[in-house]
Amino acid sequence: MKARVDQNQFLEAYNQYADAIFRHCYYKTSDREKSKDIMQDTFTKAWEYVSSGKEVENLRAFLYRIANNLIIDGFRKKKSVSLDDLQDEGFDPGVDKTDEMINIMDGKLALGILDQLGEQYREVIVMRFVEELSVKEIAEVLNERENNISVRLHRGLEKLKEIFNHEQQS
Amino acid sequence: MNNNHKEFNKKIIDDARSVRLTAGEKAEGRNDLVKFMNTHPVSDAKAVKSPYFLTSSLWIRSGAVAVLLIVIMGGTAFAAQKALPGDVLYPVKIHFNEGLASLFTFGASNNAKLNQDEIAERLQETEVLSAEGRLSPQAKAELTASLLTNTQDFDQHVAEIAAASDTPEAVSLAEGLSATLKLHLQALQTLGIEKLLDTTSASSTATTTVSTNIQGTSTPPQFPKKKRHVVMSVSSSSTSTITEPIQGPVIRIFLSPEENASASATVPVPTVVIPPISIILPPSLHL
Numbered sequence: 001m002k003a004r005v006d007q008n009q010f011l012e013a014y015n016q017y018a019d020a021i022f023r024h025c026y027y028k029t030s031d032r033e034k035s036k037d038i039m040q041d042t043f044t045k046a047w048e049y050v051s052s053g054k055e056v057e058n059l060r061a062f063l064y065r066i067a068n069n070l071i072i073d074g075f076r077k078k079k080s081v082s083l084d085d086l087q088d089e090g091f092d093p094g095v096d097k098t099d100e101m102i103n104i105m106d107g108k109l110a111l112g113i114l115d116q117l118g119e120q121y122r123e124v125i126v127m128r129f130v131e132e133l134s135v136k137e138i139a140e141v142l143n144e145r146e147n148n149i150s151v152r153l154h155r156g157l158e159k160l161k162e163i164f165n166h167e168q169q170s
Numbered sequence: 171m172n173n174n175h176k177e178f179n180k181k182i183i184d185d186a187r188s189v190r191l192t193a194g195e196k197a198e199g200r201n202d203l204v205k206f207m208n209t210h211p212v213s214d215a216k217a218v219k220s221p222y223f224l225t226s227s228l229w230i231r232s233g234a235v236a237v238l239l240i241v242i243m244g245g246t247a248f249a250a251q252k253a254l255p256g257d258v259l260y261p262v263k264i265h266f267n268e269g270l271a272s273l274f275t276f277g278a279s280n281n282a283k284l285n286q287d288e289i290a291e292r293l294q295e296t297e298v299l300s301a302e303g304r305l306s307p308q309a310k311a312e313l314t315a316s317l318l319t320n321t322q323d324f325d326q327h328v329a330e331i332a333a334a335s336d337t338p339e340a341v342s343l344a345e346g347l348s349a350t351l352k353l354h355l356q357a358l359q360t361l362g363i364e365k366l367l368d369t370t371s372a373s374s375t376a377t378t379t380v381s382t383n384i385q386g387t388s389t390p391p392q393f394p395k396k397k398r399h400v401v402m403s404v405s406s407s408s409t410s411t412i413t414e415p416i417q418g419p420v421i422r423i424f425l426s427p428e429e430n431a432s433a434s435a436t437v438p439v440p441t442v443v444i445p446p447i448s449i450i451l452p453p454s455l456h457l
Contacts, residue, residue: 007207014203019190026189036195043203051212110186129179130186164178 005050005059013059014043020131021067027114027126028071038074042067064133064141116163121156128153254295255309264316278334282327282343285320286350292317293354300360314361321347321366 005013021042025035045066049056056062110130114122127133127141135153139146191199247267250259268288275284292313299305324347332340351358351367358364 006212010207011200011204014200018196018199022191023186023189027186036191036199039191040199040202043199044206047203047207048210051207051210053213110182110189113182114186126186129183160179160182161175164175167178168174 005056010043010047010050013063017060017063018043021063024064024126024131025067025071027111027122028119029074030111034074038067038070041070045070058137058140061133061137061140064127064137065143068141113160113163117156117159121152121159124149124152125156125160254299254304255312256299256304256306278327278330279339279343282324282331283346285324285327286343286347289317289320289324289347290350290354292320293350293357296357296360297354300357305360310361314363317361317363317366 018039022035022039025038025042026032029035029038042063046056046059046063049062050059114126117125123142124138127138128135133141135146135149139149142149246259246262247270250262250267253259253263272281272284275281296305296313299309324343328340328343331343348367355364355367358366
């Protein structure tokens, strides 16, 4: 059932899903700052859509979909920029948050393991087991059939088992 | 082993979930979002209707389907209009187009004209097929059957008109068909039915065969009492039924049953004199 979303509902959705969207971007880009920007853009774009009076059936899946599209767009536009250039343009790196970063970057173990799965399986494994999206929602986000998602999940888990066995041996 | 594997998976998932925004980052993002939302308030406009809004109403959808069907059928009917025997669309032309036309044609006169148009169409089709060398035996049979049916119907309609005492109209229609048949004489010959020219009511008028019916040798139409009907015109000097063709316009006089009963061979038929017949029939139609 599609429904219109008001400002309070949307902010509530931000509180609920901001971390998940950020995480989703992080596992795809491996770039914390970029992931933050994409997360922010995701909510801005979603608000533009719903505030224009359009209805959304599943806001959560809708947010993931926007994030995915922004990531793809980001890869297309990818270009390297030097820090000097940025500083010349007035960029200020700001306060050093290294200590805080150390506390929050525990996910590197997972990132290392999940990276071995390859993009195809990592994406669905993260969405299903880390973000706890349903198979139907994942299918909606990726615009694929539920059956395909189930197969990929199954194969992803098999691969994860192989990685585990390999880790045990080593 | 299995438990270890589960532990491993759980550890990865927990570790993965530990990736999150700091409280500061989250609050900052929220503030930015609130600012953006304030500059982009909810539009008062109603929900934008899908351009495919037609799908929203069953009635409108049915209407759209009906329009589509009409367009498809209309297009097919239009395309079929030029079809020839043997073409895929020819049955559509015969059964649908012409069937529809006859369904909406009322009155003996209009029906006779429709028959005449269809006869002309069949003859034209014959000519085109013949010229293109595509006149198969099957097409020939189909065309012949249609021509015979149409001429029979035409005769019937003309007889009805004549029975309603509208002789000039009947004669005019008969002349029209006669002219059409003569115009396509070659097509008639191709089909081997040139005799049609001699057997229709058109020809019977044009060839001025005389036939009188006093005592009901053929089945007369049902008439109101005490009324005489001249089906086709002119008089006969004979008081008995004349069977062999003689020169002169056609006359068929039907008497009401009472008159028939009292009529004898001595009934003076010649009292019915219709002199203007020479004006009705142009000389060109006399074979």
